[in-house]
Amino acid sequence: xxxxxxxxxxxxxxxxxxxxxxxxxxxxxxxxxxxx
Amino acid sequence: xxxxxxxxxxxxxxxxxxxxxxxxxxxxxxxxxxxxxxxxxxxxxxxxxxxxxxxxxxxxxxxxxxxxxxxxxxxxxxxxxxxxxxxxxxxxxxxxxxxxxxxxxxxxxxxxxxxxxxxxxxxxxxxxxxxxxxxxxxxxxxxxxxxxxxxxxxxxxxxxxxxxxxxxxxxxxxxxxxxxxxxxxxxxxxxxxxxxxxxxxxxxxxxxxxxxxxxxxxxxxxxxxxxxxxxxxxxxxxxxxxxxxxxxxxxxxxxxxxxxxxxxxxxxxxxxxxxxxxxxxxxxxxxxxxxxxxxxxxxxxxxxxxxxxxxxxxxxxxxxxxxxxxxxxxxxxxxxxxxxxxxxxxxxxxxxxxxxxxxxxxxxxxxxxxxxxxxxxxxxxxxxxxxxxxxxxxxxxxxxxxx
Numbered sequence: 001x002x003x004x005x006x007x008x009x010x011x012x013x014x015x016x017x018x019x020x021x022x023x024x025x026x027x028x029x030x031x032x033x034x035x036x
Numbered sequence: 037x038x039x040x041x042x043x044x045x046x047x048x049x050x051x052x053x054x055x056x057x058x059x060x061x062x063x064x065x066x067x068x069x070x071x072x073x074x075x076x077x078x079x080x081x082x083x084x085x086x087x088x089x090x091x092x093x094x095x096x097x098x099x100x101x102x103x104x105x106x107x108x109x110x111x112x113x114x115x116x117x118x119x120x121x122x123x124x125x126x127x128x129x130x131x132x133x134x135x136x137x138x139x140x141x142x143x144x145x146x147x148x149x150x151x152x153x154x155x156x157x158x159x160x161x162x163x164x165x166x167x168x169x170x171x172x173x174x175x176x177x178x179x180x181x182x183x184x185x186x187x188x189x190x191x192x193x194x195x196x197x198x199x200x201x202x203x204x205x206x207x208x209x210x211x212x213x214x215x216x217x218x219x220x221x222x223x224x225x226x227x228x229x230x231x232x233x234x235x236x237x238x239x240x241x242x243x244x245x246x247x248x249x250x251x252x253x254x255x256x257x258x259x260x261x262x263x264x265x266x267x268x269x270x271x272x273x274x275x276x277x278x279x280x281x282x283x284x285x286x287x288x289x290x291x292x293x294x295x296x297x298x299x300x301x302x303x304x305x306x307x308x309x310x311x312x313x314x315x316x317x318x319x320x321x322x323x324x325x326x327x328x329x330x331x332x333x334x335x336x337x338x339x340x341x342x343x344x345x346x347x348x349x350x351x352x353x354x355x356x357x358x359x360x361x362x363x364x365x366x367x368x369x370x371x372x373x374x375x376x377x378x379x380x381x382x383x384x385x386x387x388x389x390x391x392x393x394x395x396x397x398x399x400x401x402x403x404x405x406x407x408x409x410x411x412x413x414x415x416x417x418x419x420x421x422x423x424x425x426x427x428x429x430x431x432x433x434x435x436x437x438x439x
Contacts, residue, residue, distance in 0.1 A: 004402075005409060010248055011399055012406025013325075017249070018369040020326050024333025025366075 038385075041378035044371040045392070051364035056252075059259040059357075067262050070307055071185040080180055081159030082275070083113040087149035091167040092124040098167050099132055107176040115156050117141060119149040147288035154281060162278050164292070169195065169272040169314045178312035179275050189304025190276040190296045192257070192269035193312030197250055254310070256361065261308035265300045265354050267361055268293035273314040280304065285342055290335030294342060300354055301345065336362055376400075 072078075084102055088095060095116065102114055114136045118125045120143025129138045141152045150164070161180050165171070175193060182188045257266045271292035280299045284291055296306040339346065349355040376396055383393045 004405075008402045008406035009409060010406070011403035012410060013249060015400070015403040016326055017329050018372060020329030021333040021366060021369045023326075023330045024335075025337055027330055028334040028337035 037378050038382055040374055041382060041389075041392075044375035044378065047364070047371045048368055048375065051360065051368055055360040055364065056256060056259070058360075059256065059263065063259045063262040068264065068305075070182045070188060070305075070309075072181045078177065078181055078184065079108055079111050080161050080183060081111045081113070082107070082161045082163050082176060082180055083115060083157035083159045083278070084163045084165055084176075085115045085117070085150060085153045085157065086165050086167055087117045087119055087146045087153070088121065088125055088167045089119040089143065089146075089149075090121045090123045090125060092121070092128045094167045095125060095128050097170075098165075099129070099136060101170050102165075103132075103135060104173065105171060105176045106173045111159070112176070113137060113157070113159055115139060115153045117149040117153045119143055119146065144286060145288075147284040147291050148286045150291055151283045151286075154283065157278055157281075160278055161275050162281055163273075163275040164269075164271065164295075165314070166272045169316045171273065172313040172315070175273065175312045175314060178309055179273065182307055182309055183275070183277065187305050188307055189280050189299040189302065190269065190274065190306035191312070192266055192275075192292075192296065192306065192308050193273035193314055194254065194308070194310040195250075195270045195272045195314050195316055197247060197316055254308075257308045258310065260354070260357050260361070261306075264357070265304075265306040266296065266308050267354060267357055269296045269306065270314070272316060273312060276306075277304075287338075288335075288342065289331060289338050293335065294339055297339070297343060297346060301343070301352065303353070333366065336366060 086095075086098065091098075099114065099116070102112075105112075116125075116129050116136055117139045118129070119141060121140075126138060126140055129136050137156055139149075139152050139156055141149060161183055163176065163179060179191055179193050182191045260266050268290070269292045271290075274292060274296065276295060276299055280302055281295070282298055284294060288294055299306050345351040346355075346358055352358060379389060379393045379396060383389045
């Protein structure tokens with residue numbers, strides 16, 4: 001069970017990071033101030 | 037449809053598996069060692085630059101950490117740029133007198149703050165650091181050692197997150213002892229470690245994934261360094277030759293990618309020295325980590341129009357690595373969507389496609405379960421964060437009283 005939980009956490013992080021990549025594109029395109 | 041599925045699947049596999057394997061073979065065949073310095077050449081003059089915006093609460097510990105490093109004081113300059121701070125940042129720094137050069141500018145973002153520090157740097161090597169992290173005692177020596185090799189234009193150190201190793205809290209306590217506060221802090225330091233342990237235990241949902249991802253990234257960085265140059269640096273700990281320091285466009289998001297890539301484009305190597313260590317905490321929850329990733333990925337897109345020559349193989353000495361690593365990561369989210377959407381209609385045509393569809397569904401169900409674990413632990417993490425914050429405030433109060 002611990003192994004499944006760990007894999008689930010890694011899978012979630014992977015998906016979350018890829019969603020962030022898409023959000024990053026929109027943020028960059030709209031010139032949103034994500035850096036200050 | 038089938039073609040699009042395979043292109044998407046192979047792209048994902050190449051970016052996350054194929055490229056690291058190719059790099060490993062490449063590094064085994066063509067390792068390019070760095071000649072480290074000795075004697076006086078091992079301790080060139082360094083100007084340490086920190087851009088800070090309302091970081092008064094962190095700067096005292098940060099400057100103390102820098103002053104305690106194992107490095108000749110006469111060869112070290114500390115520059116802190118206050119980027120329009122409205123708290124006590126400048127007052128905290130003034131207490132250090134001539135030990136810290138203060139540059140106060142209007143709030144213009146980190147890139148503008150770093151630009152403001154440029155005329156003040158008087159030594160040949162410029163070290164960039166942040167207000168939050170802590171350097172290991174020998175970090176500066178290790179960071180500058182590769183500059184003895186004239187082909188080296190930049191060096192990035194290693195950032196260790198607390199979720200990677202229990203070493204973090206031990207290092208922090210060691211740093212406290214080196215500053216001579218241990219006798220005053222005593223039990224408070226122990227309390228802080230207990231709180232930090234508790235924090236680690238409850239935030240492990242995101243920290244597990246981030247820790248693994250960060251280790252994977254550092255392995256890529258090590259291999260890329262071995263075959264030529266890394267594709268960026270760790271903002272918390274990197275250094276370049278002052279002669280190669282170019283002003284950044286004011287809205288630059290990732291100074292720690294643009295600056296090293298410019299060094300590479302100038303014909304120098306930027307290498308990774310994992311013995312130069314800084315320590316930091318992983319984001320406490322998925323939202324914070326997500327915001328950090330959005331910023332990073334937005335920065336990677338931005339660099340494409342700030343430095344478009346990176347896309348030209350005859351201008352960029354690390355073009356293959358750049359396309360495989362940086363551009364590949366930008367393309368993967370869309371490849372994931374394409375791989376899933378194209379897999380559904382072709383699943384009935386062959387058992388292989390049924391298996392890949394089952395694997396994808398299983399993966400996303402696992403990710404959903406991971407999300408549930410994250411949301412369940414979030415409330416507990418908030419409580420722990422409040423406790424850690426209270427413990428830190430108590431520690432600061434005690435230290436102030438002791439001083």
